[in-house]
Amino acid sequence: MIFLKLISKFIKVLRSGASPNQIAWGFALGTIPGLTPLACLHNLFVLILIIIFKINLAAATMALALFSFIAWIFDPFFHNLGFIILVRISALQNPWTELYNAPVAPLSFFNNTVVMGSLVTAIVLLLPNYFFFKWFVRRYRDSWNAKIDKWKIVKVLKGSKLVKVYTKIRRLEA
């Protein structure tokens, strides 16, 4: 049911009146708390950004849920990448030492291999994610929406008892 709920929300977001920019930024920024451990200082900054600017919250939540699952799979990669950045690259040792000794900065857990590895990955993916999701939303609205509605599986699903029951329950809940 959670999975169906997520897909339904995802489709709702795509069909909503929000601009492709807002949705794409939502997805792109939601990737950061999704990939990195949630209880970190940088995620508070991301949350403030999402709230202050008109960024689609539903898209950010979707990205958070989706990328949290991906993060678990890629955890060993994040650890290795973080170790290389924090230990192996000698040119970065001084900046890290400065940061380690500075107030507040250590509270960000920047010196944790998984935090560093996943944060760097999320930042690197930020713009590609934004552009990809922007293209994706536009493409969906322009042509895929109508085509997907015609898919047999969608029709079968829409006509299935399970979906009808679920829709009724949702209406009752509303």
Next chain:
Amino acid sequence: MRWKGLIFLAVVIALGVILSIFFLDKWVESGLEKAGSAMVGAKVEIDGLDLDVANLSIEWQRLQVTDPNSTMQNVIETGRTAFRMDMAALLRKKTVIREMTLADVRTGTPRETDGAIPKKPKKEKKSDKQDLFDKTKAKLTAEIQNLPVMDFDPARLKKSLNLDSLIAMAELTMPQKLDSSKADVIETTQNWEKFFKDFQPEEDLQKIRTTIQQIDPQKIKTIPELASALEKVQSSHKTLKTLQDTVKVRQQKFKTDFNRSGSYVRNIDDWYKADYNRILAKAKLPDLSVKNIGMMLFGSTVVHRVNQTLGTVQRIREYMPKKTDKVEKKKPERLKGQTIHYANRHRYPEFLIERAHLSGQTGSTEDAPGLILQGDASGINSQPWVYGKPTEVNLSGRKGDGRSIHLLATLDHVQDIARDRFEVNMDRVSLNNVSIQESAYLPSKIQKGVAAIQAIADFEGDRFDISLNVTASNLGFDFSSMNTSNRFVAIVQDVIRNLNTVTLNARIFGQGDDLSMKMDSNLDDRVSRELQNIGSKALREAQNKVRGRLNAIKSEKMAEVDKLYKAKRAEFQKKMDEYEEKVEEQRVAAEAKIDQIRKDMESRKKAEENKLKDKAKEALDGLF
């Protein structure tokens, strides 16, 4: 700008702050309790925690740390405790407490509820250091478990000494070795019999004798004939020399062969002794001169305490690791990652209590306050190489009646090699109802007694040296629970009852796998002497029985070998001596004959020479 969102965020933050005001104390209290319980292995409970965020101060009314070995009592309990955290360090994610006062500390207080926590399966220890401590602990335990068991009952000894079955079990080697010796003697004599059969010098000797006797230089007319006779005798002499060499070589071989075959005579005592000891071992006849009685009686208790100390040091080294120059990549738990530490300019370890003052008492109740304790601890931290100073603990306790305790500990993990030293001095410590490790010889509780204890434990890397000196007086055990026919236990009981003071000096030291353990007690000689007095008669009888049987076996087998060996040796020796004598006799005769012929030849030559000279003189006289 999304104003609604901002307002929402502000509301959430405000709610967070309000919730914190109401619940932060509970959250911190619960967090500290969980962390403490995980460290101790039993419940750690904090009552009335108050966190002042503005001043960064923490205060609690009561702290209870359950004794993990006895979960219905606290190993430590404190009264009101207050301390402040360092703001600058906290902003750098470090918990630094500059000064802390633990007042009204008490030990061994009873708990209202059970302080046990469900045990989680132990994770496999990975570091070499932990393995080393674990290995040492296991080795010490094994040493104690492998001590000989003293079970001595003279009556049972008499009954149970079945020599036939003991001899069968002991697999004696003396009869086998004597049989082998007999086989060797038989083979040697056969070889020599064959030799004497083949070696027949009589014929040659007779020929030589005849040749020598027949030659009479007086009867030989010419010098060439004499020279021919000399040649004959010299040839005989050469033959005799060869014979003499053969006899000499054989004489030597004879000695070697019969000395080897007769080696059983020299070895029989060793074989006898080995078999005797083997039978004693199978009969489990005790060694009454045993010296390590202190180890048998108190070994398990001492090793238990030493293992506890090793476990403490192991745990200390786990929480206060030594410096590692190179950052090693670890395989952390999923989504946990590895925290990398850099050069710390502020010298803030992750956790530090710079100075802690402690005061309290060892007694659990107001009526029996026990020793009044007072002391300081400095530099309790989780990263000693960052802090740069060793952790030091100095704690002392005293009571009006002269009882005292003094603990000094230095934990120096600043350098590459960790050095830990603990020194405990206790005077007039009450041993009333003190539990000791279970043993077959002593009850698990000391009924009464007073002791002076000095313990020093030194650790440097993987090297350690622990010494313990105990002087206990008026020692009393309740032996009524120990019903046993074991006389050793009865003797131990008597000796302890009659001794005013029992001393124990133990030292356990080693490095890596090399481990040594020494334990001396004034009980050793006393118990051993008593044991010999009581047990010697029964033991002597048993030993004589074993000796008698062994002597019979020895005599029977020895007689067989001896008879053969001695008879053949004498026979062959006689033959060899005869040959030697005869050859020598002929050699002397031949040499005399050679001498006689040579002299005769010389005199004849001289006569011929004179004749020629005279003839020449006559011829020359006619000429002039």
